[in-house]
Each structure stands twice: as C-alpha cells, then as structure tokens.
Amino acid sequence: xxxxxxxxxxxxxxxxxxxxxxxxxxxxxxxxxxxxxxxxxxxxxxxxxxxxxxxxxxxxxxxxxxxxxxxxxxxxxxxxxxxxxxxxxxxxxxxxxxxxxxxxxxxxxxxxxxxxxxxxxxxxxxxxxxxxxxxxxxxxxxxxxxxxxxxxxxxxxxxxxxxxxxxxxxxxxxxxxxxxxxxxxxxxxxxxxxxxxxxxxxxxxxxxxxxxxxxxxxxxxxx
Amino acid sequence: xxxxxxxxxxxxxxxxxxxxxxxxxxxxxxxxxxxxxxxxxxxxxxxxxxxxxxxxxxxxxxxxxxxxxxxxxxxxxxxxxxxxxxxxxxxxxxxxxxxxxxxxxxxxxxxxxxxxxxxxxxxxxxxxxxxxxxxxxxxxxxxxxxxxxxxxxxxxxxxxxxxxxxxxxxxxxxxxxxxxxxxxxxxxxxxxxxxxxxxxxxxxxxxxxxxxxxxxxxxxxxxxxxxxxxxxxxxxxxxxxxxxxxxxxxxxxxxxxxxxxxxxxxxxxxxxxxxxxxxxxxxxxxxxxxxxxxxxxx
Numbered sequence: 001x002x003x004x005x006x007x008x009x010x011x012x013x014x015x016x017x018x019x020x021x022x023x024x025x026x027x028x029x030x031x032x033x034x035x036x037x038x039x040x041x042x043x044x045x046x047x048x049x050x051x052x053x054x055x056x057x058x059x060x061x062x063x064x065x066x067x068x069x070x071x072x073x074x075x076x077x078x079x080x081x082x083x084x085x086x087x088x089x090x091x092x093x094x095x096x097x098x099x100x101x102x103x104x105x106x107x108x109x110x111x112x113x114x115x116x117x118x119x120x121x122x123x124x125x126x127x128x129x130x131x132x133x134x135x136x137x138x139x140x141x142x143x144x145x146x147x148x149x150x151x152x153x154x155x156x157x158x159x160x161x162x163x164x165x166x167x168x169x170x171x172x173x174x175x176x177x178x179x180x181x182x183x184x185x186x187x188x189x190x191x192x193x194x195x196x197x198x199x200x201x202x203x204x205x206x207x208x209x210x211x212x213x214x215x216x217x218x219x220x221x222x223x
Numbered sequence: 224x225x226x227x228x229x230x231x232x233x234x235x236x237x238x239x240x241x242x243x244x245x246x247x248x249x250x251x252x253x254x255x256x257x258x259x260x261x262x263x264x265x266x267x268x269x270x271x272x273x274x275x276x277x278x279x280x281x282x283x284x285x286x287x288x289x290x291x292x293x294x295x296x297x298x299x300x301x302x303x304x305x306x307x308x309x310x311x312x313x314x315x316x317x318x319x320x321x322x323x324x325x326x327x328x329x330x331x332x333x334x335x336x337x338x339x340x341x342x343x344x345x346x347x348x349x350x351x352x353x354x355x356x357x358x359x360x361x362x363x364x365x366x367x368x369x370x371x372x373x374x375x376x377x378x379x380x381x382x383x384x385x386x387x388x389x390x391x392x393x394x395x396x397x398x399x400x401x402x403x404x405x406x407x408x409x410x411x412x413x414x415x416x417x418x419x420x421x422x423x424x425x426x427x428x429x430x431x432x433x434x435x436x437x438x439x440x441x442x443x444x445x446x447x448x449x450x451x452x453x454x455x456x457x458x459x460x461x462x463x464x465x466x467x468x469x470x471x472x473x474x475x476x477x478x479x480x481x482x483x484x485x486x487x488x489x490x491x492x493x494x495x496x497x498x499x500x501x502x503x504x505x506x507x508x509x510x511x512x513x514x515x516x517x518x519x520x521x
Contacts, residue, residue, distance in 0.1 A: 004258065005379055005383060006255060006258065006259060007251055007266075007270075007375035007379060008255075008270075008273075008375075009379075009382070010340070010374075010375045010378035010379050010382060010404075011270065011273050011339075011349075011371050011375045012273055012338055012339060013338070013339055014276045014336065014337070014338045014339075015337065015338075015339060015343065016334055016335070016336055016337075017331030017332060017335060017336075017337055017343055018291075018334065018344075018444075019344070019443055020339070054441070054515070055440065055441040055442065055514075057292070057514070058292060058293040058441070058442045058514045059292070059441075059443075063292075075336060077335070079334055080292075080333065080335075
C-alpha cells in the first residue's frame, strides 16, 4: 500500500469536515442502506454504537447519516442541513445513541433500519473503518463483507453442487468481470450466499437477465 | 535512479532532481503520471480542483463566522484576521497565514468543504501559507499547483517512512507534517533548491518534535484550530531560514525516522484518543461532558 501512495492521498480528498471516518464514512454507509432499499426510503432509524455514539453528535455523524440516506455524496456541501432537507422531502428519521456493545465488535458502527413507501423493511450494519472507507457487515440479518468500493451483488443461491459454477458461467457469458467473489453459508443444507464485486455497475435490466439465466438464484441485493 | 526509487527517501528525491535537473514538483508529477497512468494535464487539473477548494475554504472561514456543531469554537480566525491589519507582532503576512489556517479548520469543524492536506485536522496549514503568501507575491495558480505537488512529495515521504496520522504519531505527524509540506512548497516556489526545501521541512518537524494529539471531547477543534495557526507560522519561519542559507544539522531523512520513533513512544493516551493532555484537564472533561449531553438533541 505504502509503495502505491498517490500524491492525491496526501493532497486530498476534497471532503466535508470534520473527519473522514465520521462524515464521509457515515454518508457512504447510509448510501448503501439507500441502495438496499431500492432508493425508496420513507423512514430511517439509525442506532449509533461505541465511538459513533460517544462523539458522533459533535462530529456531525448524525447529519452525515441522514445525508447518505437522502442520496447525497460525501462531498455535498448540504450535509450540514440534512435534517431540514429530510423534513422537506417528508423522510422521517430517528437517531438512537446507545451504550450497548457494537454488533460488529468494532467502534464507529451504525445499524440502519429503513421502511420504504410500500412498507418494505430493510436493515444493515455498517462500520466506518477510517479514511472514509466502510465495511458493511450485515444486510437483512445476513453476515456479509461489503466495502462498497465496487458494485456488489449479494446473491442467495440454493445449496446444491454446481451452483457457483453456474453463476460464474452466466456472469462470464455476459462479459461481467468479477473483481472479488466470496461464498458462505450459515449451516449445512441452508442456502448459500455469495457476494460478487464487479468492475461495472449492474443495471436492473442486466440483473433481470442474470436472474433469468441462472436458475439457482433465489434472491439478489445490489449495492 | 528510477522514479520509483526517487520517492523512497528525501535523499533519493534530491539525487533524482539533481541528476535530471528538475524540481521536486516536476519529479512528483512524473511519478504520478507513471503510477496513475493519467496524463499530465489531467493530474494538474485534479490538483487545481484541490487548490480551488483550499481557496474557497479560506474565504468561507474568514468572511463568515463558522459554527461548529459542538458549539465550542468558531470566529477566532476572523478575529485574528481583523487584528492582523494593525501591525501585529508576528508580522502581517504570518498573522494572515495563521488566520487563514484557522479559518479552514473552523470550516472543517462546521461540516464545510475542505481539502485534506495531509489530513482534515491539519488541513489549514497548507492553504493558510500558500493562499496568503500568494496574495503578496502575485503567484499564479499554475505556480500554486506546482507548489501543491512539491508539498505532496514531502508528505508522501513522511507517509511512506513514518506516519501522517495523529493516531499513529501524535500531532507532530499531522500539523507537523503539514508544516513541513508547506515550508518545502514555498521554498521551492521562491526558487530554493530541493535540498533547501528538504532542510526547511526537516526544521519544521524539529521545532515541534513530540507534539501530542489531545483533542478536547475527541473533536477536531481544540487545540487543533490554533495548532494549525502555529503550523503556518512554523512553516513560514523555517522557509525563511532555509532561504536565508541556514541548513538543518540533522538531515531530513533522519528527522523523518526520529519522528516515527518518537511517535511510537508517545503513549496511546496522547495519540488522538482524547484520554490525556488537554482533553483530560478539568475544563476539557467538563466540555466533553457537555458535548455528550447534547447528543440526544437534533
């Protein structure tokens, strides 16, 4: 890493203060929650843990989270007015500062629960790991490791031999380059979960084709 | 010597510049073009965008009273800037640079837009020194972009061979490195040789070696804002010393190595954790308690 430092790692990034882990990181986590909710968030409840709960208010982490759920970028100058903008858009937000231990076992952690306009509920746990980088550790009760740096699909597959091969064949045939791929399952006989990070964003149309061609896919969340 | 090797140490960088008859800023751009596979115009444009944000953050902080979310600070930059017009003891240029440096960190604390250099907490030093010095000396934006590449090269060596994070090495690694970057940048802009720029950088760190990171309530405000003012003035005096022909007895690379050793020896209470220093003074604790109590409000 140190060998590949760019001059822009030293002069930059251009960012909203006061700290990349409290502002940019928080915006990014909430943006993932917005993706998971298919850009439709009517209500959002944020539970802040450990250092997010301790110093988040003073760092404006709460505003950054609200900004992210509204779809703002980490360098948006309106982050400081996020509560007012949420109110204008009729998005209900609730901020809970808790003393309970972090579900990710890391500091700077937030749980985001969203309700969409049709009543659909989604939930994720995200960690701001420093320098504006994030790690999503759980989506809808499922343990994942998503950095959000690449377009990511979280795919639920039937647990049977050959499903991973089938999936990767379909992606290869569609000329989708896999940057990273991770397979896991909770218990034997339960469904497999695969996170696939790709070079290109997967559009809804593309996703439809993938689902049609890969019969073992039970469910897909795109991030 | 290859470009890759040129950024392994200050001495390597100096040797590369001498061998190829180029400035530090030129060497930095050549390396960035090589590693990023982007064109020179593109990286200069990218750096120019950083300059624009730096200038806007100085302007914003000096002309409008900033209101950090904590309610602890804000407005000091403006006070110093106004006062600086009336024959200040530190000199009007130094006073303005210090005020501008504070302005940027106040903007940062108020969730405004800044350019990290090398971090958000130390983001005031470089714009404070560059933007305010440029005012008197009519430096063009092209020259200022060059200066940012010089500064970046110095910061890169600190990042590679030591650390640029308060959690890693205390405040010396943040506002200290920012001052070293700023000092080197204006030395080179003023026609100083690479060795003079490196000496200026070495002297700034020597001046504040061992400075701890002890933010009150864990926020990037007290003492960070005023330490950016110190960082700006430290950079100016070290640049002046280097341009006057004063050298650093301890060479740049040895100062970098020492900063890392000292940084590791600084107990974790004094490395951004807010568990020591000013953060745990009676007043510091009181303020922290107050900030914590407002956290439920909106």
